[in-house]
Amino acid sequence: MESPPAPPGAEAMQMPEASGDYAPRRVLFTGGAGFIGSNVLIYFVQKYPEVFFLCLDNLSEGANLLNLDPIRGARNFLFVEGDILCSKAVRRVLADHQLDTVMHFAAQTHVDRSFVVPMKFTEVNAMGTAVLLQAARECRIRRFLHVSTDEVYGENVHGHIFSETDGFRPMNPYSASKAAAECIVHGYVESFGRDLPIVVVRPNNIYGPRQYPEKLIPKFILRLQRQQRLPLHGGGSARRSFLFVEDAAKAFDFVLRKGIPGEAYNIGAEPGSTKTVIQVAKALMPFFDIDTDSADSHLEVVADRVRNDASYDVESTKISELGWSPSVTFEEGLQRTVEWYLQHPSHWKSVEAALRADNGAPTPTAAL
Numbered sequence: 001m002e003s004p005p006a007p008p009g010a011e012a013m014q015m016p017e018a019s020g021d022y023a024p025r026r027v028l029f030t031g032g033a034g035f036i037g038s039n040v041l042i043y044f045v046q047k048y049p050e051v052f053f054l055c056l057d058n059l060s061e062g063a064n065l066l067n068l069d070p071i072r073g074a075r076n077f078l079f080v081e082g083d084i085l086c087s088k089a090v091r092r093v094l095a096d097h098q099l100d101t102v103m104h105f106a107a108q109t110h111v112d113r114s115f116v117v118p119m120k121f122t123e124v125n126a127m128g129t130a131v132l133l134q135a136a137r138e139c140r141i142r143r144f145l146h147v148s149t150d151e152v153y154g155e156n157v158h159g160h161i162f163s164e165t166d167g168f169r170p171m172n173p174y175s176a177s178k179a180a181a182e183c184i185v186h187g188y189v190e191s192f193g194r195d196l197p198i199v200v201v202r203p204n205n206i207y208g209p210r211q212y213p214e215k216l217i218p219k220f221i222l223r224l225q226r227q228q229r230l231p232l233h234g235g236g237s238a239r240r241s242f243l244f245v246e247d248a249a250k251a252f253d254f255v256l257r258k259g260i261p262g263e264a265y266n267i268g269a270e271p272g273s274t275k276t277v278i279q280v281a282k283a284l285m286p287f288f289d290i291d292t293d294s295a296d297s298h299l300e301v302v303a304d305r306v307r308n309d310a311s312y313d314v315e316s317t318k319i320s321e322l323g324w325s326p327s328v329t330f331e332e333g334l335q336r337t338v339e340w341y342l343q344h345p346s347h348w349k350s351v352e353a354a355l356r357a358d359n360g361a362p363t364p365t366a367a368l
């Protein structure tokens with residue numbers, strides 16, 4: 001049967017879902033007080049005032065409530081302190097607030113710390129994901145976005161660039177716990193995917209404002225500010241692809257709305273954003289008036305991580321077919337990041353412990 005002609009203006013009034021895109025209405029954001037979660041949450045709360053967002057976070061490692069200052073008091077946003085490991089608490093927020101979508105960021109994320117407390121990483125990252133999936137299933141969630149990582153593939157070998165069909169070969173307790181989480185996700189996709197549509201993102205290394213200074217770029221910025229030398233694990237030859245957090249937020253938005261349930265999407269940085277740690281260190285120095293000639297005297301080689309993957313190059317054809325591509329160059333992203341840290345000197349109460357060159361050993365290295 002032919003459908004009747006659309007009334008004038010109907011096209012403009014169409015909801016995104018009518019065009020085939022998924023349109024969330026009430027979203028649970030886990031880990032929204034952390035680095036990526038807060039940036040993505042701010043982006044979503046401001047871009048979609050008609051959608052309600054509830055952040056569930058237990059304010060542990062990486063979290064800072066000040067990260068959420070830009071949306072404090074927003075009518076479409078609520079913060080709830082709670083643990084994703086508590087299935088009762090998770091089910092309660094999903095049911096009480098009639099949520100229909102989950103965006104899952106909460107995790108233990110610091111690779112260096114994963115060598116010291118691997119069980120904690122397994123518990124939060126794998127078990128926490130399992131708790132959320134089961135609660136989401138029971139509460140009839142309409143879409144679940146799981147935030148994984150490029151690290152699940154392990155490091156590149158013989159120049160092979162990872163695509164979504166590659167297997168997992170995680171090399172450290174952090175990436176192993178994220179791979180375990182993805183295996184649990186995969187089990188739910190295969191067994192319950194018709195009722196619980198799940199999409200997965202595997203982004204490159206993400207950087208930008210609001211990242212706790214235990215991580216590479218903010219650690220280097222704050223150490224340069226304090227006129228401290230920059231520690232290079234094993235000489236700084238490890239290479240990473242750096243994706244600016246605003247580009248990541250847009251990518252998550254694309255995958256949530258346009259991604260095919262059951263599919264995973266790599267999110268790669270633009271080619272000019274692939275840098276060795278030593279290149280990152282040197283790119284930051286001009287912001288602190290350190291010239292090329294004296295750069296080496298501001299660097300310090302320290303013991304390498306227990307395990308340090310050489311690189312995680314991924315190809316992202318699949319997400320580019322959804323219409324996304326990164327737009328912030330490494331130079332612009334770095335400038336915006338440095339400016340943010342310089343403008344927010346009191347964002348974290350005490351960062352001295354975070355600024356150590358922690359390589360996963362139980363005690364800090366003597367070099368610092």
Ligand SMILES: NC(=O)c1ccc[n+]([C@@H]2O[C@H](COP(=O)([O-])OP(=O)(O)OC[C@H]3O[C@@H](n4cnc5c(N)ncnc54)[C@H](O)[C@@H]3O)[C@@H](O)[C@H]2O)c1
Nearest residue numbers: 031033034035036058059060062063083084106107205206
């Ligand atoms: N940072 C990166 O470069 C990167 C790259 C790829 C993927 N990821 C993934 O992105 C996600 C977010 O990473 P991030 O860098 O923002 O981390 P982060 O450490 O800055 O934030 C993690 C957040 O999770 C919360 N959290 C931890 N355990 C919790 C629990 N049991 N219950 C509730 N909340 C809990 C913390 O309080 C914190 O707010 C993680 O899943 C991480 O694996 C990160």
